[in-house]
Amino acid sequence: MTASLPSAAVLGARAFAALQGLNRFTDEPGKLTRLYLSPSHRQAAEWTRGAMEVAGLAAFIDAAGSVQGRRDGPVPGGPSVIIGSHIDTVKDGGRFDGNLGVVAGILVAQALRDAGIALPFALEVVAFGDEENVRYPTHLSTSAALAGVYDPAWLETRDAEGIRLADALVAFGGDPSGVAGLARKRGAVKAYIELHIEQGPVLEVENEPVGIVTAINAQRRARVCVTGEAGHAGTVPMSLRKDALTASAEMALALETIAAAHHQAVATVGTFQVSPGAANVVPGSVAFTVDFRCPSDDTLASMDAAIRSRFGEIAARRGVGLDFALYTNARAVPMDAGLQDALAAGVARAGGNVAARRLPSGAAHDAMAMAALCPSAMLFVRNERGISHSPLENMTEADAGIAIRVLLEAVLELARREG
Ligand code: HGY
Ligand code: MN
């Protein structure tokens, strides 16, 4: 049955050609910036819908802005296997993060259709639109919608320009009132599998083209506001200042120390807004974000307490106000053992002396949300120098092809298991 399937080399070439097409859509020419519900997201969603249709999937853009494609199995409307990832990006992001996983799903659907292989279940490909959560303080909102764990309060959140998510969704062509209805019924989805570039160096260091994810780290994010006193940079004595920036800087350095003291933990201050923001004004207030993660929920809770206590002590000593507002609190998510084994079988069948290296994910993914609905698993692809969330993110066409062939074989393994 697999004689007529495309080789890894063919799949890799097709994937790179498709990414050329998809990655034309950006809101920053010369960079890849495609935020949720932006004009480039709409263009990318329409390109994706077209590509899904060419691959034999019935496709549409859903109420939350994701693109869903489906080829029914023997029972119309019956249970499905979903291959998914996201087409939104961070600012000046990499061309593989999310995009490759969507293209891979489309190529798997096309290869099965071209080979005339009928699966005992429906096959779906979904291109989620809000995995990066850069524009709005949400958490994997579009996969959360399918998984039935969408927080309706997200619709009221506002971006940096003050635009409500609900209003941006209507302007995009979505439907805020239809988001809740996207939730899939229990049992409607048999499995979710996501192919994604590894956003770290492990596979490269171990010289492996692919890896099977065992679990996704726990993650918390907070918006921190430090309020001091603006003043004249030339006249306020140092001893009388309530400088919001130096207080925030001390907190950022304290965060670094706390992360180093917790097992396998990471912590990042990724945004830092100073106001009023003039060279001759002592900063009156600073707003910054804190993102911290580790494999263990308990360790993360201990970090959270240490961060709040340390920030509070710094604020008190410097006489500034502190507001610490947690807006993401995601527990660690183990990947389904049975699906991990299906991916390992896919590695074995895809040929080549490829090991089924298993490794955790420090990065969040839509699979975290989908795991609330159905068994979920991820396949990582080797990333040159492990750089991600950067235009330097890179991989070889050969590795992309091997990974997509593994994904194809894993889907066939699931079909074989149906008997
Ligand atoms: O932040 C993350 O871990 C993901 O890449 N959005
Ligand atoms: Mn991603």
Ligand code: MN
């Ligand atoms: Mn990302």
